[in-house]
Amino acid sequence: MRECFSLLHGQMHRPFQRFSPSCNKDLISSALHAAKDFHTAYEYIARQKGEKYSSYVSWLDPSELIIPSPPKPKERQMGFQIDRDIEEETNIPDKAEILSEKVDTFRLPIYPVSAVHLPSSATQTLHNTQMKNVKMSRDLRDKMWNVDTKDLFQNDKGSEKQLPCFVLTLFAQDTFRLASTGTLMEVISMEDTYDLDKKLIRVVVKCKAVSIVDIEGFEKETIEKENDYLIGRVKLREIGHDNIHSIVDEEDKEAKAIIQRVTKDYNDVRDMYTNTESIASKELPPYARDAVQANIIECSEDGFLNKSRFWDVAECWQMLCNTIKDARRVDLQSDVNEIMIDAASKKKGPLKLPIKRHELPDDVQSKIIKMEQEASEDFLSCGLDPAIDFQLLMGVGREGNINSNQIHLERVTYLAEMIKREKDRLEVKEKLKNIFVDDSKEEISNKQDFWDKFFE
Secondary structure, three states, rough: OEEEOOOOOOOOOOOOOOOOOOOOOOHHHHHHOOOOOOOOOOOOHHOOOOHHHOOOOOOOOOHHEEOOOOOOOHOOOOOHHHHHHHHHHOOOOOHHHHHHHOOEEEEEEEEEEEOOOOOOOOEEEEEEOHHHHHHHHHHHOOOOOOHHHHHHHHOOOOOOOEEEEEEEEEOOOOOOEOOOOOEEEEEEEEEEEEEEOEEEEEEEEEEEEEEEEEEEEEEHHHOOOOOOEEEEEEEEEEEEEHHOOOOOOOOOHHHHHHHHHHHHHHHHHHHHHHHOOHHHHOOOOOHHHHHHHHHHOOOOOOHHEEHHHHHHHHHHHHHHHHHHHHHHHOOOOHHHHHHHHHHHOOOOOOOOOOOOOOHHHHHHHHHHHHHHHHHHHHHOOOOOHHHHHHHHHOOOOOOOOOOOHHHHHHHHHHHHHHHHHHHHHHHHHHHHHHHHHHHHHHHHHHHHHHHHHHHH
């Protein structure tokens, strides 16, 4: 089983935070999410993609999309399909009666994170330390959120089993809203960590994707309780990585041309990052180059043509984006550390460790903030966003007005644009490098000719 992570540090998941409506969200956002972290999970980035692409995602404020909770004693039960449950319960509020017409609709925990989890075959790892997330993990272990595979896959054949499931969705760090398209995850294993007093402090959950889902609403009581995890209603949109075997029609000339081009571009970019003589490889630390070569797989046309394999290829590209992001963060932090040490050394008295930024002179703090902002903007300008671009990729077809093959071709086209953008960027840098190298060689040659003539 593959594990999906950035090849340097792994994806960091910022927990969902609730704030009162009266608070200044812009101030909180700027304070919580410093530019040095290179965060890209912002709504404004999605809006900048243009009308067509920004329509691939919609954002939800949990407090504005309330659905009724089921009556007790099933208040904390899950797994069941909503339409089936309504037939069994007669005292559900009138508002919920419309659910009887829905199919493939489930009540599940909603887990907001600052990273996008694609519906690939990779194993994902979540480190839960906040008590509400620890509580959700324990409830999953206690089979409170099990889903029947018969209901999930709409298949009467084969063995029926129960899967503990929850939904991961992107948390926008500028507006504090959630993406309406999420990933249904199946829990594979859990591991508890205790402190010296035998108090549970962390639950590590390994899970894998089952489906793409659309979030339809949130239960009010789970929004209002600070220490409770979100529970919502989700509708299946695309089932399972292992259950998609169809391919795009090979007779479609347009599709074939797009797939041939993106396959070549993908492998060209991979070669640029793994070639030690390439300027692209200089953007990564040496150990990251080796990791890219080992983990960013070479791809054939079938990787883009086949709908199930596509998500594995997309995830490889996402890993590359995260790796480059983390490499730049490491470089930035190294530069910031040098400035902080230099500034602290100039202060009177012995050097106090650790060096705290707020204790440095104002001009030094301003210089660091400016450096971080410029580095963050420079990373964004590269077009290697590991969050919003991939959220848009999952959201293609969410309006339900195009068929499965059209959805897949649109996804391939969007990923192809991302890959082509990076290829063009690297080729421009390579050309500039060659120009400087040629100029330097010419200058050296001219100097050599001068001294040769001088000593004749």
